[in-house]
Amino acid sequence: xxxxxxxxxxxxxxxxxxxTPLLSSPFLDRIAGRRVLVKAECLQHTGSFKxxxxxAAVSALDAAARARGVIAYSSGNHAQGVARxxxxxxxxxxxxxxxxxxxxxxxxxRALGAEVVLYDRAxxxxxxxxxxxxxxxxxTLVKPFDxxxxxxxxxxxxxELAAQAAAEGVTQADVLVPCGGGGLTAGVALALEARAxxxxxxxxxxxxFDDTARSLxxxxxxxxxxxxxxxxxxxxxxxxxxxxxxxxxxxxxxxxVVTEDEALRAMAAAFAHLRIVLEPGGAVALAAxxxxxxxxxxNAVIAVASGGNVGADTFRMALDxxxxxx
Amino acid sequence: xxxxxxxxxxxxxxxxxxxTPLLSSPFLDRIAGRRVLVKAECLQHTGSFKxxxxxAAVSALDAAARARGVIAYSSGNHAQGVARxxxxxxxxxxxxxxxxxxxxxxxxxRALGAEVVLYDRAxxxxxxxxxxxxxxxxxTLVKPFDxxxxxxxxxxxxxELAAQAAAEGVTQADVLVPCGGGGLTAGVALALEARAxxxxxxxxxxxxFDDTARSLxxxxxxxxxxxxxxxxxxxxxxxxxxxxxxxxxxxxxxxxVVTEDEALRAMAAAFAHLRIVLEPGGAVALAAxxxxxxxxxxNAVIAVASGGNVGADTFRMALDxxxxxx
Numbered sequence: 001x002x003x004x005x006x007x008x009x010x011x012x013x014x015x016x017x018x019x020t021p022l023l024s025s026p027f028l029d030r031i032a033g034r035r036v037l038v039k040a041e042c043l044q045h046t047g048s049f050k051x052x053x054x055x056a057a058v059s060a061l062d063a064a065a066r067a068r069g070v071i072a073y074s075s076g077n078h079a080q081g082v083a084r085x086x087x088x089x090x091x092x093x094x095x096x097x098x099x100x101x102x103x104x105x106x107x108x109x110r111a112l113g114a115e116v117v118l119y120d121r122a123x124x125x126x127x128x129x130x131x132x133x134x135x136x137x138x139x140t141l142v143k144p145f146d147x148x149x150x151x152x153x154x155x156x157x158x159x160e161l162a163a164q165a166a167a168e169g170v171t172q173a174d175v176l177v178p179c180g181g182g183g184l185t186a187g188v189a190l191a192l193e194a195r196a197x198x199x200x201x202x203x204x205x206x207x208x209f210d211d212t213a214r215s216l217x218x219x220x221x222x223x224x225x226x227x228x229x230x231x232x233x234x235x236x237x238x239x240x241x242x243x244x245x246x247x248x249x250x251x252x253x254x255x256x257v258v259t260e261d262e263a264l265r266a267m268a269a270a271f272a273h274l275r276i277v278l279e280p281g282g283a284v285a286l287a288a289x290x291x292x293x294x295x296x297x298x299n300a301v302i303a304v305a306s307g308g309n310v311g312a313d314t315f316r317m318a319l320d321x322x323x324x325x326x
Numbered sequence: 327x328x329x330x331x332x333x334x335x336x337x338x339x340x341x342x343x344x345x346t347p348l349l350s351s352p353f354l355d356r357i358a359g360r361r362v363l364v365k366a367e368c369l370q371h372t373g374s375f376k377x378x379x380x381x382a383a384v385s386a387l388d389a390a391a392r393a394r395g396v397i398a399y400s401s402g403n404h405a406q407g408v409a410r411x412x413x414x415x416x417x418x419x420x421x422x423x424x425x426x427x428x429x430x431x432x433x434x435x436r437a438l439g440a441e442v443v444l445y446d447r448a449x450x451x452x453x454x455x456x457x458x459x460x461x462x463x464x465x466t467l468v469k470p471f472d473x474x475x476x477x478x479x480x481x482x483x484x485x486e487l488a489a490q491a492a493a494e495g496v497t498q499a500d501v502l503v504p505c506g507g508g509g510l511t512a513g514v515a516l517a518l519e520a521r522a523x524x525x526x527x528x529x530x531x532x533x534x535f536d537d538t539a540r541s542l543x544x545x546x547x548x549x550x551x552x553x554x555x556x557x558x559x560x561x562x563x564x565x566x567x568x569x570x571x572x573x574x575x576x577x578x579x580x581x582x583v584v585t586e587d588e589a590l591r592a593m594a595a596a597f598a599h600l601r602i603v604l605e606p607g608g609a610v611a612l613a614a615x616x617x618x619x620x621x622x623x624x625n626a627v628i629a630v631a632s633g634g635n636v637g638a639d640t641f642r643m644a645l646d647x648x649x650x651x652x
Contacts, residue, residue: 021347021369027437040369042601043347104598111353271641272430275368275603275634308601312645315597319645322638 001148001247003194006155006187009056013156016088017052018044020157022164022302025273031290035300037168038286039161040276042308046080046108048234048282049157049184049306050144054081056153057142058089066091071139073097073126075233076105077307078144083114094139096130102233102279102311121228145183146241154184157304158191165199165302172198173300176256176285179203179212180235182244184306189251199302202253204285206232206260211239212248213255221245231260231314234281234307256288256295263287267318270305280314282307327474327573329520332481332513335382339482342414343378344370346483348490348628351599357616361626363494364612365487366602368634372406372434374560374608375483375510375632380407382479383468384415392417397465399423399452401559402431403633404470409440420465422456428559428605428637447554471509472567480510483630484517491525491628498524499626502582502611505529505538506561508570510632515577525628528579530611532558532586537565538574539581547571557586557640560607560633582614582621589613593644596631606640608633 020043028036041049058070069092072082079095086093093114097106098121110116119129134141143150161175175192177185182203189201203212209232211224223239230236240248258266263280266287270278278286285303288295346369354362367375384396395418398408405421412419419440423432424447436442445455460467469476487501501518503511508529515527529538535558537550549565556562566574584592589606592613596604604612611629614621 018347021344023369027434043349043366043369047601108353268638271603271638275373277597277601277603312594312597312648316642316645319638319642 001151001190003190005148005152006159006191009149009152010156010159012059013052013055013153016055019160020044022168023274023276027273028269028290031269032301033293034298036289037165037170037300037302038274039157039302039304041157041304041306042276042278042282046084047307047309048077048081049154050077050081051084052156053150053153053183054078054085054142057147057149058082058085060149061140065140068138068140069093070142071096071130071134072142072144073130074144075236076101076109077234077309079105079109079114080112082142083109083112087113094133096126100228102309104311105309145181146243148243151183151187151244155187155191157184158188159195161188161302162192162195162199165196170300170302171196173298173302174253174296175199175201175302176204176288177201177304178235178281178284178306179205181237182212182240182248184304185252186244186247188304189247193251200253201251203248203255204288205235205255205257206230206263206284207257209236210255210257213257215240215245216249216252216255219249232263232281232284234279235284256292258284258287258292262291264318265321266290268322271318272322276305277308277310277315278305279307279310327477327516329516331474331478332485332517335475335478336482336485338385339378339381339479342381345486346370348494349600349602353599354595354616357595358627359619360624362615363491363496363626363628364600365483365628365630367483367630367632368602368604368608372410373633373635374403374407375480376403376407377410378482379476379479379509380404380411380468383473383475384408384411386475387466391466394464394466395419396468397422397456397460398468398470399456400470401562402427402435403560403635405431405435405440406438408468409435409438413439420459422452426554428635430637431635471507472569474569477509477513477570481513481517483510484514485521487514487628488518488521488525491522496626496628497522499624499628500579500622501525501527501628502530502614503527503630504561504607504610504632505531507563508538508566508574510630511578512570512573514630515573519577526579527577529574529581530614531561531581531583532556532589532610533583535562536581536583539583541566541571542575542578542581545575558589558607558610560605561610582618584610584613584618588617590644591647592616594648597644598648602631603634603636603641604631605633605636
């Protein structure tokens with residue numbers, strides 16, 4: 001993949017996705033012991049960066065394929081991104097979702113006009129289910145991360161970030177990115193390689209689902225043992241992708257791994273000091289920035305806050321920790 | 327007051343306050359029955375639009391007066407706006423706050439470097455307390471709303487809104503603004519008169535504190551009976567100001583009055599569909615947009631979400647209503 005495919009995606013996305021703000025607070029700087037800049041992708045349409053990859057993939061299809069429709073498998077954010085793009089183009093979308101996905105994500109995907117097919121995350125094989133429906137109906141499968149156009153769409157976060165960080169005077173920093181299959185991480189890394197080489201991408205993951213950190217350390221793709229059982233539902237993937245991993249291996253620094261409690265405390269800090277709503281999986285990079293400060297160097301750190309689709313019950317768990325962080 | 331004073335404030339504020347995004351969600355459009363655009367001032371530095379007025383006032387002082395320092399009385403948001411500006415200029419700030427102000431607002435004001443003096447909202451006279459300290463220490467009083475520079479600073483919200491609404495193709499709409507003393511409402515109305523005359527400002531207030539709606543209806547300033555006792559602490563003022571009221575009387579449409587429950591439901595809707603954190607007083611305009619649809623005409627409505635400084639306990643009350651709105 002080259003930076004040109006990201007530039008091309010950015011041109012197709014213009015006017016259809018938001019340029020999200022780069023937020024900051026002196027209170028977060030105090031917690032982290034350095035300047036903290038937060039790229040608030042929770043404010044993106046559909047509540048996560050996935051609106052970018054969904055739009056990039058659907059807009060890249062030839063007209064005939066697009067008219068037949070698209071299918072995606074997703075725990076909820078990619079679902080909404082693809083559903084929104086398909087609805088905007090007026091074409092059908094089928095979304096295969098795990099039955100334990102947060103209720104708002106399922107409801108919102110349906111409300112965006114998609115047909116939702118549920119499966120059991122522990123026993124089902126979403127790839128097989130998706131492939132079967134796709135073949136039966138002539139739908140094009142939009143993979144959640146291991147697809148060049150999807151990676152390019154997510155990479156537009158990196159293009160914005162390069163310009164926004166420069167405007168803040170930040171040209172040397174770790175850029176922490178919540179990492180599931182690596183679409184966002186790889187896309188941002190490619191964009192920053194071209195536009196801001198002093199910004200070093202590092203994946204952030206939840207404990208027990210640190211496949212990318214371990215894969216980077218091992219120099220080859222390794223898989224998670226568990227397939228479910230974390231609040232960070234948005235970024236629970238079996239392993240990094242065949243396309244995303246080589247990009248991450250070439251460009252990313254060591255991965256960071258945070259606890260669920262740290263993710264919830266980062267949500268509480270974002271609530272109190274940035275006034276944004278994050279979901280647990282979207283808060284892991286901020287959690288690393290705030291609570292793993294010794295793992296980083298330099299005067300500034302950038303955290304991508306990748307999504308904010310969270311139910312009230314989970315958000316209450318974060319609010320319960322609102323007093324735990326100075 | 328003329329639009330030029332707002333333009334001059336905008337020039338002084340450039341680089342020191344954020345241009346906040348204009349957000350939207352198809353789910354909010356569905357609730358309101360028309361297009362809803364939300365100006366997210368909760369994402370402003372210090373968590374409310376008050377960072378604008380504070381900066382405008384402190385930056386407008388002559389150097390000698392500024393060096394002696396400033397004083398303000400505030401339930402919390404103006405406090406933080408003035409404290410931040412004073413700290414940035416390296417001058418002292420004393421803030422007189424009601425003792426029942428939300429704890430995070432008091433703590434954050436102190437953390438921004440200001441000296442906080444508490445008084446009892448039901449029995450104390452904050453104007454008298456403020457005047458006495460100001461005289462004793464040679465401080466300049468920065469009033470919360472009835473000051474031309476403060477109104478000009480808040481009016482920069484209107485300059486941004488005019489451009490952002492035009493970019494969305496919206497040139498005719500009601501613009502609902504949370505209204506305490508009227509600084510934001512009057513400032514935005516002046517800016518829109520000059521830049522987007524098809525956008526009509528209307529103040530939004532909580533039940534029991536609808537002094538501006540009643541004043542506009544009566545054609546003269548009338549006061550609230552109560553002085554405390556609403557969750558909407560940010561916008562509980564005795565009456566509109568001597569400077570702000572004539573501006574509002576000339577430019578604003580009829581006021582809208584919402585219940586506390588509606589404000590909490592608007593907070594829940596903003597949580598679920600915009601992923602932003604609003605405080606009750608900051609949510610009253612969105613509440614009117616969503617739940618008082620028959621009081622408006624046209625295909626679109628703009629709501630200013632003026633602040634997001636809210637404690638976890640109050641936010642839980644909003645989350646409890648997350649299922650109450652479709």
